[in-house]
Ligand SMILES: NC(=O)c1ccc[n+]([C@@H]2O[C@H](COP(=O)([O-])OP(=O)(O)OC[C@H]3O[C@@H](n4cnc5c(N)ncnc54)[C@H](O)[C@@H]3O)[C@@H](O)[C@H]2O)c1
């Protein structure tokens with residue numbers, strides 16, 4: 001008899017799902033799932049049943065998940081930082097080539113002459129129409145130096161590009177990994193002004209939405225190439241269309257085609273293939289499942305995007321009570337009061353907060369009655385209580 005249930009809203013690599021022990025079963029009904037695994041399926045309009053404790057995004061971008069709603073329902077949302085970064089980096093490099101050499105045009109043209117008598121001769125005669133430029137010596141601007149941005153910047157630099165990077169919130173880890181040859185700039189303006197190619201690697205947030213627009217494009221060099229392997233809404237499509245028509249933008253490479261851009265002249269549209277490699281899918285699935293298991297079985301939070309990371313160690317016996325709650329004063333006093341009223345000794349207590357939300361783990365040596373959980377749940381600001389035993 002399984003103890004836990006999980007649902008997958010997208011196919012998740014078997015190497016990850018295989019890590020679930022026989023204590024877990026898969027269900028198609030999220031009304032009975034403790035945990036949900038998802039890639040890009042939108043959960044924004046979904047009902048979130050009370051039974052869900054955790055959602056793992058097997059990937060980086062979490063704009064398909066209602067993070068605040070989840071937090072206020074006591075649902076911890078994880079992602080898998082860096083797990084698909086190499087896959088995306090390699091496609092970014094391909095994107096640079098696709099935009100610089102008319103590979104797509106050339107390949108399509110060969111198909112139009114394939115039934116002709118002397119294909120080799122026609123190729124030599126017609127190839128000049130598809131001549132391109134080399135990326136070596138050109139300037140690339142990378143906006144967002146996270147897991148992908150750093151890898152893309154370093155790789156392009158190794159291919160001979162002069163690379164500028166901009167990320168006001170760069171983490172220490174990513175700064176360490178950034179090649180010293182990358183020119184770090186404080187403002188995106190320097191990238192717009194200087195670069196021949198601009199690659200976006202920021203999350204879709206209120207302040208990054210439509211960051212590439214008429215105004216920012218007007219600051220760019222004529223014939224700039226924009227690469228978007230992050231999210232379609234980072235770019236204002238109407239402004240991009242105008243810039244492509246005028247020649248301000250020579251090519252727009254996007255991994256996120258939509259109704260507007262899929263057929264737009266000057267757009268190289270890729271069907272969201274950045275993370276669609278065996279390696280990235282495996283990495284993401286393994287990381288997502290490990291994080292779900294750690295949380296469900298031990299109450300450990302690692303790589304959450306809406307709750308603080310919190311590791312009280314592996315749960316080894318007695319009872320562990322985990323509480324998802326609002327980050328407001330006087331919560332711990334009320335929690336400990338519930339235990340002391342029952343004369344229960346707390347062996348270990350850990351509390352962490354992140355923004356408006358907090359998480360507390362309380363270990364006790366023996367068991368607890370259901371009444372304890374009910375009393376904790378009744379405290380104003382408590383969002384979810386789990387009892388692990
Ligand atoms: N094409 C794909 O298949 C694919 C795969 C993975 C990720 N993505 C997208 O790429 C994005 C980046 O992925 P990642 O793994 O590098 O994430 P990450 O969190 O490691 O890096 C994002 C970086 O953007 C920076 N940032 C945030 N706001 C910024 C701003 N206003 N200006 C400059 N920098 C800013 C952050 O400081 C961080 O360093 C994801 O959010 C996702 O939308 C796409």
Ligand SMILES: O=C(O)[C@H](O)COP(=O)(O)O
Pocket residue numbers: 039040041058059060061062084272274275276
């Ligand atoms: O944010 C991400 O990780 C990527 O966009 C990958 O999405 P996918 O898992 O649907 O390929």
